[in-house]
Amino acid sequence: MLRYVIKRLIGAIPTLFIIITLSFFLMRLAPGGPFSRERALPPEIEANLLKAYHLDDPLWLQFLNYLGDLAHGDFGPSFKYKDFSVGELIWGGFPTSALVGGIAILLALGIGICAGTYAALKQNSRLDYSTMGFAMVGIAVPNFVIAPLLTFFISLKMGWLPVGGWGQLKHMILPVIALALPQIAAIARLTRGSMIEVLRSNFVRTARSKGLPEQVTVTRHALKAAMLPVVSYLGPAVAGIITGSVIIEQIFGIPGIGRYFVQAALNRDYTLVMGVTIFYGVLIILLNLLADIIYGFLDPKIRYE
């Protein structure tokens, strides 16, 4: 097991390197530097600024320096938020993003698995059709459409929840729903599909024929096997939550990392854009690895050597 984890981590190095290299050079390609303003700075001041941030070094040296700093966990200074380093901004926003994203994914798993299982047990019933119809809507309609619509109807029309803001539980409800809905839909569809297959398999027939109550058959035996596709979907689900959070945090004004990314991209705050991209890249790699390990625990046919 440990060997497998180490092997996977080593395998992630080229991916990581590509993420860093791509984001570094893409941002350097951009026209205008972080200090180009509408009113041009006097050349001496600009030269001094460039020097202070080592932006006058040759590109390869800047890249090597950036790599070296990264190795020490230093993402460099933010060009827009003057007194903060990118690392401080990311670590400052991460708990918020992780909280919202984490609740959303737990909610998606809980509701998605339950709904999918019920739909599979009552296959081709009205309940099944309505669940799957709802799931199709959840998959097709993007969360940046769901979020404004929720805000419009629930906050503006009904006045039940605040439109935006952060700090209390009531501020979290709408963002979490908007973030979780597409994943609930996807997980429900996956669970239904694999559950229908599993319910027809031999070990479930054995469990039924030895007289186990249906509930035990489903929860103890079938569910575990039916969870495999869901677990392998966890990686994409996390990636979906992360990209979704970029939008949701922007819409609801949540002080997480996702919002920084949008603002940084619009402000041309290059180091922050790079920092967030790399941070999310690493996060996605690690969570994918975690999903694979959980998969191994659930599927006895897989042994990590």
Next chain:
Amino acid sequence: MTDVVLKPDRALTEEVKGRSLWQDAWNRLLRNHAAVVSGIVLIIILLLSFVGPYLAPHSVDEVNWDYIDSPPNFAAGYYFGTDQNGRDLLVRTFYGGRVSITIGLVATLVSLAIGVSWGAIAGFVGGRVDNLMMRVVDILYSLPFIFFVIMLTVIFGRYMVLMYVAIGAVSWLDMARIVRGQTLSLKRKEFVEAAHASGVSTFNIIRRHIVPNTLGPVIIYVTLTVPTVMLTESFISFLGMGVQEPNSSWGVLVSEGARVMDISWWGLIFPCAFLSITLLCLNYLGDGVRDAFDPKDR
């Protein structure tokens, strides 16, 4: 045994009508109500988007200072209302649809071109080349692509074509895998061997024999790629980094609508409805096509 009456003359006199894979798939698709309804709705939306702007009572760049943020007003011909600049939302929604649909189709074509050639070459050449090419796909899989597309649009924001290419260039990975799998089984077939024996070049074998035979799965995947690509475009446009004024797309309109929804609900509801219905129909149609081609998957 006795009640089976054989009519040997029938086969001789009437030509037996064979049903091709395509005919079969088409018939199955027509029996899928959700897919048929989705197809019809999509055709209507397509017509509205491409022909609608010419028929609408107001033109897309017309600004009317008497109707600013006006709710739907049938007497003045503003069926969807106007935005805060006094522009007709009906024609803007149609126009936005044209941009969104075009990006969806063009980006899908780009991903199709890259994915099919990448997969076919990797599968057909095999060996070390295959290993290397599929390793590249594996690595690209774990990249947070949306961020790179956003970076690209930030850098080259003014060029819409680049956005098509960028979105297409990040959505070819699944296609490459599917085509490679197909190619691996195809290249052992006799007709490919025959082509080899008669001295056809590798490139021509891939072009004439491999690629046309992978078409079934590729079409299934294409119908599922279009909504994904449209989603990406509207995502980026929603953030204000994709399609720029005076052009608009559904993503741009939804974003504008979300900003002003406390004073004008019509700016949010209509673009949201069009975008959602289109994506929903594309998904249903994609599912239908998949079931039609692969009935045992149901």
